[in-house]
Amino acid sequence: MQALLAGGGQPAGVDAYRGLLAGITDPAQRALVEQQLAQGLANAPQGAAASTPPVPDPLDQLKRLGELRAAGALTEAEFAAEKARVLATM
Template identity: 60%
Template structure:
C-alpha cells in the first residue's frame, strides 16, 4: 500500500520553487535599493556639510584679514600727523551688488542669521 496517497512526489514542486526564488530575489532587490538610497543620501549630506564648513572657513579668514588691515590702518593713522581726512571712497554699484549678493547666498545657505545679514547689509550701505 502507498503512503500519502494523492500527494505525488515528495518536496516542493517546480512552481513552488520558482515562486520562492522570485520572492527572495525581489526582497533582496528592495533591500539593496534602500541601502543604496540611504548611502547616497548620507554622502550628499556629508558633501553639503563640507561645503558649508568651507564657506564658513572662508568667511572667518576674510574677517581676520579685514581686522588685520583695519588694525594696520589704525596704527598708521595714529603714527601719521593729523591731516584733513579724505572722503572715504564709495564702492561702485557693481561691487556693492556683488557683496550684497554674496551676503544673500550666505544667509540662504544658513551661514548667516537674519540679524547678521541685516548688520552686514547696513554696514555696506552706510
C-alpha cells in the first residue's frame, strides 16, 4: 500500500487522498483510511492508464469525507480542514 502512495504509477484518484492521509495523525485512523483506499483500488476496474487522470468530483470527495468522519476515521478538525480544501477547488 505504501508503494502505491509514495511512488509513481499510481492508479487515478490516489493523489486525491494524499492530502487526506497527510492530515491524519492517529495511526489507527490512518490505517483504517489506508485500508479503505486499498479496498477501493482493488475493486477499481483495471485498464490502460489515462494520459490525464480524471479530476475527482468535489461532491464525491465531500461525501467520502463525511463517510470517513462518520466511521470515526477523521476527527472534526481533520474533516473541516479537508472539507475547506475541497470547497476551495470548486
